[in-house]
Amino acid sequence: MADVPTLSIMLLGAGQEVGRSCCVLQYRGRTIVCDAGVHPAYSGIASLPFIDELDWSTVDVILITHFHLDHAAALTYITEKTNFRDGKGKVYMTHPTKALHKFMMQDFVRMGSSSTDALFSPMELSMSLASIIPVSAHQVISPCPGVTFTPYHAGHVLGACMFLIDIAGLKILYTGDYSREEDRHLVKAEVPPIRPDVLIVESTFGVQTLEGREEKELRFTNLVHNIIRRGGHVLLPTFALGRAQELLLILDEYWKKHPDLHNVPIYYASSLARKCMAVYQTYIHTMNSNVRSRFAKRDNPFVFKHISNVPHSRGWERKIAEGPPCVVLASPGFMTNGPSRELLELWAPDSRNGVILTGYSIEGTLARDIQTEPDEVQSLKGHMIPRKLSVDEISFGAHVDYSQNSEFIEAVNAQHIVLVHGEQNAMGRLRAAMQDRYKSRDEDVKIHTPRNLEALELTFRGERVAKAIGN
Amino acid sequence: MASSVFYKFKSRKDESRVNFDGTGISVFDLKKEIILANNLGKANDFDLCIYDNSSNEVELKDDSHIIPRSSSVVVKRVFAKPGKGKAAMYIAGSSSAGASGATLEPSKSTAGANGSYSWHRGNMSKRFDGKEDVPTGPKAT
Ligand SMILES: [Zn+2]
Ligand SMILES: [Zn+2]
Numbered sequence: 001m002a003d004v005p006t007l008s009i010m011l012l013g014a015g016q017e018v019g020r021s022c023c024v025l026q027y028r029g030r031t032i033v034c035d036a037g038v039h040p041a042y043s044g045i046a047s048l049p050f051i052d053e054l055d056w057s058t059v060d061v062i063l064i065t066h067f068h069l070d071h072a073a074a075l076t077y078i079t080e081k082t083n084f085r086d087g088k089g090k091v092y093m094t095h096p097t098k099a100l101h102k103f104m105m106q107d108f109v110r111m112g113s114s115s116t117d118a119l120f121s122p123m124e125l126s127m128s129l130a131s132i133i134p135v136s137a138h139q140v141i142s143p144c145p146g147v148t149f150t151p152y153h154a155g156h157v158l159g160a161c162m163f164l165i166d167i168a169g170l171k172i173l174y175t176g177d178y179s180r181e182e183d184r185h186l187v188k189a190e191v192p193p194i195r196p197d198v199l200i201v202e203s204t205f206g207v208q209t210l211e212g213r214e215e216k217e218l219r220f221t222n223l224v225h226n227i228i229r230r231g232g233h234v235l236l237p238t239f240a241l242g243r244a245q246e247l248l249l250i251l252d253e254y255w256k257k258h259p260d261l262h263n264v265p266i267y268y269a270s271s272l273a274r275k276c277m278a279v280y281q282t283y284i285h286t287m288n289s290n291v292r293s294r295f296a297k298r299d300n301p302f303v304f305k306h307i308s309n310v311p312h313s314r315g316w317e318r319k320i321a322e323g324p325p326c327v328v329l330a331s332p333g334f335m336t337n338g339p340s341r342e343l344l345e346l347w348a349p350d351s352r353n354g355v356i357l358t359g360y361s362i363e364g365t366l367a368r369d370i371q372t373e374p375d376e377v378q379s380l381k382g383h384m385i386p387r388k389l390s391v392d393e394i395s396f397g398a399h400v401d402y403s404q405n406s407e408f409i410e411a412v413n414a415q416h417i418v419l420v421h422g423e424q425n426a427m428g429r430l431r432a433a434m435q436d437r438y439k440s441r442d443e444d445v446k447i448h449t450p451r452n453l454e455a456l457e458l459t460f461r462g463e464r465v466a467k468a469i470g471n
Numbered sequence: 472m473a474s475s476v477f478y479k480f481k482s483r484k485d486e487s488r489v490n491f492d493g494t495g496i497s498v499f500d501l502k503k504e505i506i507l508a509n510n511l512g513k514a515n516d517f518d519l520c521i522y523d524n525s526s527n528e529v530e531l532k533d534d535s536h537i538i539p540r541s542s543s544v545v546v547k548r549v550f551a552k553p554g555k556g557k558a559a560m561y562i563a564g565s566s567s568a569g570a571s572g573a574t575l576e577p578s579k580s581t582a583g584a585n586g587s588y589s590w591h592r593g594n595m596s597k598r599f600d601g602k603e604d605v606p607t608g609p610k611a612t
Contacts, residue, residue: 015550017553042513042514043510043513044509044510044511045480045509045510045511045548046509046510046511046513046514046517048548050517050548050549050550051482052480052481052482052546052547052548052549053481053547053549054482056482081482081483081484081485082482082483082484083482083484117510451550452550453549453550
């Protein structure tokens, strides 16, 4: 066969699963890695992507789409524990992602250091952070000869972006997590102005349809109000950053309109988030017009009127749990350990209480298991606790649903579509549905759903590859 | 005197070691110690592959194969279909369960003794021969 260059796409994680995103692109001697996350259901080395498959000294570029742990938390391990630094590899993320990634990882390393599973030290974390090159949306960057990339807004969380990557003329769009609905503080994902050859796209919600923002917010605030009325406590397990800020904006506004709630505290149990508020305030200019215009009128939406921080003392969980009705946002979102888990265990036996799951719950975590409303839940100490508190799910996860994803996929109009970041079934259904759409229009579009470590090799004909790689 | 075998995850810069008594350790026991030392037992979606340290890295597939003390090996975590990973099998049996060869010297381990694997309760004394499928491990909650 003649020398037809092949694009190889290999997922070290997030292949037919949600978690530990890590996608390796190899073309014409260049190696680019998109995202380096951990699997939230595991800890330590078991949570890493399958990084033993790659010689990290050959990597030219690592691009991180956003600060969520399932996209970014394996970065320190890769830069400090592998031979990555033996090569010339560079690491990029947007300015807000870098600022928030720092706080997220300081928290991550603190949580990990108490267990035997610590992946790296605080010292290694600072080394890794120092090597990250921050970039802005729409900037065109050339990290090495033959390669350019541009970040586009992805919605989802502050700083999140998609990367449009050009390797020797071949164009690949990697979306990361994205949303197409403008929420209270972020812009929605953009459709890049250039048609890529390959689209690598998340598929978290498969063919599911999510309710619209207004209905969803109404259902959420009604539910919170009902739990308070019945004398219960409301637990909102969320990660300290990201969707928590959106929930706080919703609750703060609702409280303002309902004076009967003014004596009901909303606690935001996160010193991490307190630190990060400054980052949110710094990056107001990257948010949507709603936030920007309020800010211009000296009404900073991130200065909340009805939200209190929890007392800094040890054992605050018990104090709050035994006190009058209240709302608590506590991390982590999956209730695997920490404050959200402790509060859940304290509140589970009382039917007046309620937990509302507001994000996508990853398989293998308590947040997922409790959705089946089991009669008992196992405490971290190992004994069984009766579960009488109500369990509801209202997703503010800021991922696209089926109609938004299919519309975006069609607008991008790539010849090859690679689905990632979805559970096997959800992904399979999305693929079948998209295939039907293309078939009915007689369009030749290939949809791939590779498993982890199952290398996908694509070749492209003709003019695409004419531009030679410089050196 | 304690003996050691050195192992290095393929992607990692530095080496770690497993300590034991005797002149060698079986591949089975080495995998078990690595799984315990790195607290990998909870995950059921990977397999551990061990390669000799030669330039062409031959996989040591036979669990009863004895690795002489003071050798170095390379370890890879490779993906297995969720539920099909064999980690639980290695930490479930007693140390001699996997070594079909009777020549194995008892190798008492010192590594990974403090690994937290309290989740596996119940039927864990079952013998595995290294070939059968392992039932899906209990879900972590
Ligand atoms: Zn995300
Ligand atoms: Zn994600």
